[in-house]
Amino acid sequence: MRPSRSLLEEVQRRTINKVLVANRGEIACRVFKTCKTLGIRTVAVYCDAESNGKHVQHADEAFRIGAPPAATSYLRGETIVQVAKDHGVDAIHPGYGFLSENAEFAKNVLEAGIEFIGPPSGAIISMGSKSESKIIMTDAGVPVVPGYHGEDQTEAHLTKEAARIGFPLLIKAVSGGGGKGMKIVRNIDEFSTLLQSAQREATNFFKDDRVLLERYIERPRHVEVQVFCDKHGNGVFFFERDCSVQRRYQKVLEEAPAPHFSAELRKSVGDVAVKAAKAVGYVGAGTVEFIFDTETNEFYFMEMNTRLQVEHPVTEEIILIKGRPLDLVRLQIETAEGKPFDFTQEDLAINGCCIEARVFAESPKNNFLPGSGNLTFVEEPAEGRFGDVKVRLDTGFRSGDDVLVHYDPMIAKLIVWGTDRPTALRGLRKALDDYHIVGISTNIEFLKKCCDNEAFAKGGVTTKFIEEHKETLLAEDKLPTNVTALAALNAVLSAPSNEFSFHVNGSSKANVPFRVHGAAESVSVQEVQRGSYVVSGPTFSHTIKPCAALKPGYSAAHIDGALRVEYKPIVLPHQVAILLPTGTYTLQREPLPEGFGDVKYQAGGASRVLSPMPGKVAKFLVANGATVVQGQNVLIVEAMKMEHLVKAPKDGVIVFSFKEGQMAGADQVLATIETSD
Template structure:
């Protein structure tokens, strides 16, 4: 077994690999970019070496530099994690040439499965079922459109060298084909350096089911059952679970055997995932093979009682698989939720910023490699309170994984865990995930890749105005902070005034609502009124940001975190962001300048669709940005004329930078 390995990755996966290595007594070397100098993965490894500036192509994608660091530190092997160089065959070859073990499959297997088109041909020979489509080498736009017309719409267009939903478009009709093709190719060349695409029939209401396979160098290959990854946004997974709901044993065996056949067809070694697209009638088709460990591997670990990273290390060291197929069993049910820094209400737009407050649910230790614990709950994260989510890398904050004796128990535990998770400093999808877990479709296992789109009304309900309880928690937190800071005596909480009681008028704004709150100071309590609601409020307990109030006859507990003029109230499983409008502080503020469209986040301009003097209609695409590994289209908010275009293709822009100005008709 190795005594030291280098982890050629960052974030939660680097922390995850390091945890298993530490348990096995293996020392670890971390690599980091300038943006990650204070990152969690740097702290948890035994050594850490700076390898370059923030952009991944100048740091985490520098194969030559990473190999140099491995040799210089005495590492015997390199674990690539997932993403970055994990599926780079040239990197695997370079490791072998340098005398280092690549903890992954052979370069030949990566190359065989790295091209979706070539992989389809191999799977066809191995009798693995395929979706009807075009996987040829010719990339002429007219030919591709003719093939799409032949297949029949809707058609799924995707990057041949891609993954993770990058370079993927669903095309509904022939008229939209070439515009979608151009966008797909732009994203593909940016993400993978290869703009080759393939076209497939887009199945209606399909499920995304993947099989975890594992092979060793002794000729053995097993499948560790399936994961259902159907719930997606922007073709990227949001929730994953194992086993797949409603999976009959016969179909599980058929899919598992097909996945093993796919792995054997390319001489696979190590951890891999064979992804299938499945119809509601139970038929399934090969989609692709990911030649690496998957983000969602923890749910498989939980239902099988295994540590897949340990398996990777043992297989890479030449050992046999720890278990044979007959020894693998399913225990209970596991669900993983990906917590992202993003705003679901704004099209899942990624968010950047600092985690000013991060309180996670209390995790129960799950013994990797041991038996399933009926109280198991685990968080895999690469960030801590005070860390930043930057525009350079994926905006994932954490993965939360729960286990239950059945799906119903796992759902309940996940909902409870999400209600305890608190984040302040940037937008997150936590509230959305809780609605998703509790939604009729997901809780009822009515699953397909369009679940989120089909259930917009339930998943994106109208905002409910803050209750009197929430406004009382915010108001009391404000008053306590004033008292602590020693503000003037006229704001004494005793409330005494000659012949009257002190009354304060407070204003808290939500995104679509303004709340006027009147607070009357009494001897040991306050009378709080908001709109027609009013109650006597008494402070029962305060412990840092945790506050307990008696509101009328009701006892209410909550956490109130102040971030500048924003009061974040966490109570009864909900998070409310209230902006305190101090009348004196905001006196004389000028209105924001109109007529300019700004960048929603830092990024690069990849296309400019208009020029100065051009007339535009509401909704017309004006500029396309690339940020957080995704394309974002800036559209005209109303009819008008473009006055000035301020950036060109290739320019880097900062958040809030004006992109163009125009005059409204």
């Protein structure tokens, strides 16, 4: 049905000259970038810990909205709306996360006379509830995964429904997203514990503890469709993205178009996605997510994200509209102004392939636990077009910035386009080699292994990809001995004169203690003649002669008279990093803690249960003084609003050192396991 004349007049009247982004980090910077190309003034909001953040510096104006965490800053919708009213803002862009799918916030923005760059609050309500959205989709003839989406949220009823659906099943927060409040349940015995954990996470993230249950498809692909609707009844789909590479139900690698999708399947999924959007009167950018069952070749509606997605750049990079590139943020702004599309579905074409890698502060080898801390040094890959490859980096961080424990640990999105998929993949692998971060653990090396994986190179992997290939993806590469030697030499040469008993042009040796592959290793450094050093460890001895480097800011050296390397040393009190063309190698200068919360790490008689990261002791799963067995879940640590199960490192009697609700630092002893031996 075409809108009435009065409606058309209403939606065409607003011109946006000033935009506030109710968000932080890279998405705020991303929106500001488009605004500046359109001549639109920009306003940032920030918490106390980010007064000098990159997004703050990229805005024309910036205003403090409170202290971290999100509940006292970026979730303060009334404060953000008041800032917009006080400073002549025409429109608010919510970004993703935080208030982006909060219907009340969208409604309050409009009631304040400010345009909301997003869908109507009614669409947010309909699709923001996973249970209601599935009912709407069923009524619209869109296929959905079988499950329970009802209002009875008592544990007894949910347990009964779980038994009816069968195992394995998935518990999902009704208002959720990004893997928060989502748990796989394998049997009835663990249903209660995981249900309560999902409800707590849902409350923390969305202030809504309601959940739904649905059948868990064992080997799915996660395929989503970027849809867009204007205010005049027009709707299109910008084709699909494959987001199957995930950990903890959060995406790691995304690409467009989806590998091995036929034109017929692409159109079928796209048409269903537009049908889903129109069923709720959608306006603006949205994403309809599907589970694609690789065993039956059927797809099911999973949920709709009523906002711009984190992974939207891969769609932007492959789409041509009548030969011109797509800017989804620009289209969002033009739609908010009431402009109709000047194109149809037939005007859209796919050009090449694009893959996005999310760079996180996290420890892949420790179950991808998120991290925080200072980005002591950041060297980014060069952006731009390089032959058949284009490199783009969307980030909200710079060298010296802090990754805060209060917010999502994503540092950047590395987006690489190629003329075809193999070209894009090679370009991404090269760009990852050129990306160096020192100060905190990241997943960069893990991402490289994903790119090198034969199954991923073929395309079409399922959401089981990481689990099925974890032995190779999470394998720790053997540290080259010449890297250890370079680290030791630079630790000595850059140290204060009183740290080592080492004299240049003397015969004294300096010993540098490292922790290499979990074992203590002492490396000696001796200058044997002017400008030439012998660096020796338990299994190696290298002669290193420093020389002039060609690359500005880098060092160079001849090793054993046969190899010349250019590298950048970053020497910190507790670690030394060596940056090479093949990546970043980091050596710890102090012994590592005895355990880190999981069985594998604490094997070998460790009796301490350590906090895996800074966080709150959320819940004890056993009583103080209880007898536990190795591998048993004993407590939950909450960090960055996610819950992390901590296991017993051995059999024995557990004695807790903390109380529920107390804050613990990384590696602090939460409990001890006492045994008779």
